[in-house]
Amino acid sequence: MTPTMARPGGRSAKVTAAVHRAVVDLLAAGEPLTVPQVAARAGVNATSVYRRWGDVAGLLADTALVRFGTxxxxxxxxxxxxxxxxxxxxxxxxxxxxxxxxxxxxxxxxxxxxxxxxxxxxxxxxxxxxxxxxxxxxxxxxxxxxxxxxxxxxxxxxxxxxxxxxxxxxxxxxxxxxxxxxxxxxxxxxxxxxxxxxxxxxxxxx
Amino acid sequence: MTPTMARPGGRSAKVTAAVHRAVVDLLAAGEPLTVPQVAARAGVNATSVYRRWGDVAGLLADTALVRFGTxxxxxxxxxxxxxxxxxxxxxxxxxxxxxxxxxxxxxxxxxxxxxxxxxxxxxxxxxxxxxxxxxxxxxxxxxxxxxxxxxxxxxxxxxxxxxxxxxxxxxxxxxxxxxxxxxxxxxxxxxxxxxxxxxxxxxxxx
CATH class of the missing domain: 1.10.357.10 (Tetracycline Repressor, domain 2)
Incomplete structure (x- = not known):
């Protein structure tokens, strides 16, 4: 019922984009990929990342799916x-x-x-x-x-x-x-x- | 002049084989590859590994060269x-x-x-x-x-x-x-x- 809840797609899409960006940035910089590091760089809560993507493998798969998409x-x-x-x-x-x-x-x-x-x-x-x-x-x-x-x-x-x-x-x-x-x-x-x-x-x- | 020094090739070959084995074992087990871990598993001094192979990249290259050799x-x-x-x-x-x-x-x-x-x-x-x-x-x-x-x-x-x-x-x-x-x-x-x-x-x- 809050303004944020009223457009879940918009907020969710922003979180997703920030998380994907963080995954790619960390990898390209040669830094270790961990959920806390991805969350910190994306400016989101690590708990949300764990809930949505599970672990590093899930993060990697989802990022690759979008980046190497159609x-x-x-x-x-x-x-x-x-x-x-x-x-x-x-x-x-x-x-x-x-x-x-x-x-x-x-x-x-x-x-x-x-x-x-x-x-x-x-x-x-x-x-x-x-x-x-x-x-x-x-x-x-x-x-x-x-x-x-x-x-x-x-x-x-x-x-x-x-x-x-x-x-x-x-x-x-x-x-x-x-x-x-x-x-x-x-x-x-x-x-x-x-x-x-x-x-x-x-x-x-x- | 010691018996060990008298056959450096034999000893060196054994160390090399043990180090290559340790690299492959750690990788196949999905464990992180670090010089101290390789040295510990191979039963050799980490200092010897650093001196001979430099770092993890050097260890990896040498192991691959032998494993994918001719x-x-x-x-x-x-x-x-x-x-x-x-x-x-x-x-x-x-x-x-x-x-x-x-x-x-x-x-x-x-x-x-x-x-x-x-x-x-x-x-x-x-x-x-x-x-x-x-x-x-x-x-x-x-x-x-x-x-x-x-x-x-x-x-x-x-x-x-x-x-x-x-x-x-x-x-x-x-x-x-x-x-x-x-x-x-x-x-x-x-x-x-x-x-x-x-x-x-x-x-x-x-």
Missing amino acids: SSAVPDTGSLRGDLLAWGAALVEEAGRPEELALLRAAVAAGPADPGAPERVESACSACLVGRSSQAETILATAQARGEQAPSPTRVLDHLVAPIYLRALFGLPAPAVEVLVDLLVDRLVDRLVDPATARATSSPRR | SSAVPDTGSLRGDLLAWGAALVEEAGRPEELALLRAAVAAGPADPGAPERVESACSACLVGRSSQAETILATAQARGEQAPSPTRVLDHLVAPIYLRALFGLPAPAVEVLVDLLVDRLVDRLVDPATARATSSPRR
Whole structure:
């Protein structure tokens, strides 16, 4: 009934944003991530953080889910190749930003740090990938709707997302996205062009 | 001049093995990695650990260098495809072992944990990959010596190592190595089989 209670969404959204910001800031600064530290930096009560997010793994998963969400627009260039090139370039840029890289590292590290809560840990890791998987599926569905042959989402994870993220995580230079996309798209073109059909088209027998 | 001094290699090798073992055990148990904890578990003096390895980043890099070294034999099946299949299967097994996975996670996490020493951090990460890169180069050189067309080591990193390691790090099921290798090897075969040559061979004009 207080003014604050009258717009719970607004206040809750502000708390959430402040907590996510605190998680990212602490990680990017290389400081240890604890609930009291996150609460102090966000200017909220630690009890509220524990009640809402449970623990550090929960905080990490929720922050990653939002940061690696689907808020960024999926490219629509008119071709699968163009869409994958633009999307891959965005992934390279994202994985090169200190805040996103710190979140990826923390999610990966979370595994052994919290062996008692495997579901939580899995959700921290998968939270980094779920938004990108969803975007990949959109790009592939759009290509199919256009009548283009499209690889599976698994192929895109393995041959576009994995090289970009693995190189970022291990401090290697970013890959050339065009070279990665070539392998995914050219391979499909090769399959589409059946040798017999190509022969019949290019050198008709009669 | 003491018996111990007379075989410094033997004693030093034992200390090194005990320290590496302690690092892996602490990581796999999800316990925090500190020089005093490593020294205590290895039964050596912390001062010796500081003197020899410097800090946690140095310990991690040296342990990873040995654990992900080139001690395992590179497969020699008689074909590039067979070698990559066997080697990929070994990587999947390795990345699925709790100790190696804990080392990979710790190397990835080391980035933001030690922002003051970028060279050390890079060496902890690259220590996980340097042995595998060297093995990949051996496999590819053997294929070329046989007269086979071989992809670049970068391609093998991006399309075989990256999917295997990324999925392990993010807790996803291991990829089908055969499917990954197909993309690397079939792609080369496609390039080798020039359409004009294939046409001339399969349907001679005269």
